Amino acid sequence: MSELLSIIQETADPNPESLSKILGLSIAEVETQIRTLRKSGVLLGWVPLINPSKTEGGDVRSVIEVKISPERDGGFDRLAHRISMFEEVEACHLMSGAYDLLVIVKGKNLHAVASFVSERLSTIDGVLSTSTHFLLRSYKEHGHLLSQDGDHSEKPPVSA
Numbered sequence: 001m002s003e004l005l006s007i008i009q010e011t012a013d014p015n016p017e018s019l020s021k022i023l024g025l026s027i028a029e030v031e032t033q034i035r036t037l038r039k040s041g042v043l044l045g046w047v048p049l050i051n052p053s054k055t056e057g058g059d060v061r062s063v064i065e066v067k068i069s070p071e072r073d074g075g076f077d078r079l080a081h082r083i084s085m086f087e088e089v090e091a092c093h094l095m096s097g098a099y100d101l102l103v104i105v106k107g108k109n110l111h112a113v114a115s116f117v118s119e120r121l122s123t124i125d126g127v128l129s130t131s132t133h134f135l136l137r138s139y140k141e142h143g144h145l146l147s148q149d150g151d152h153s154e155k156p157p158v159s160a
Contacts, residue, residue: 060107061090062104062134063104064133066099070100
């Protein structure tokens with residue numbers, strides 16, 4: 001099954017027919033492995049990888065460094081889980097170093113993200129501080145390059 005997981009991570013193709021050809025297994029065997037991976041909680045789903053510079057969407061993504069106070073008998077887990085439950089939060093990771101949680105947030109605009117941080121995230125008991133960084137441009141996501149070296153398609157050509 002680890003070979004199946006590797007292929008799914010690389011191709012993000014949930015089509016059992018395609019996967020069966022790559023793995024040299026029957027479609028039924030692939031479907032059984034996928035069901036087993038889903039039941040065990042290893043395989044949670046598929047997410048398409050979209051290049052934000054090629055879309056018209058105006059969503060803003062930010063990286064927020066959060067310092068929290070660990071709780072007796074729970075450490076960071078309860079607070080991290082609570083933060084993860086917000087709709088705006090795309091990802092939440094426990095980190096080592098200068099801050100405790102790395103939180104990825106998506107909003108409709110800068111104001112929406114700023115409001116989320118100031119009104120909802122930073123007011124939670126146990127949140128000591130936050131530091132927000134707005135993502136300006138992505139070059140690589142999930143192992144895939146989003147632009148080629150020298151690709152400046154967002155800038156008009158300079159004429160002499």
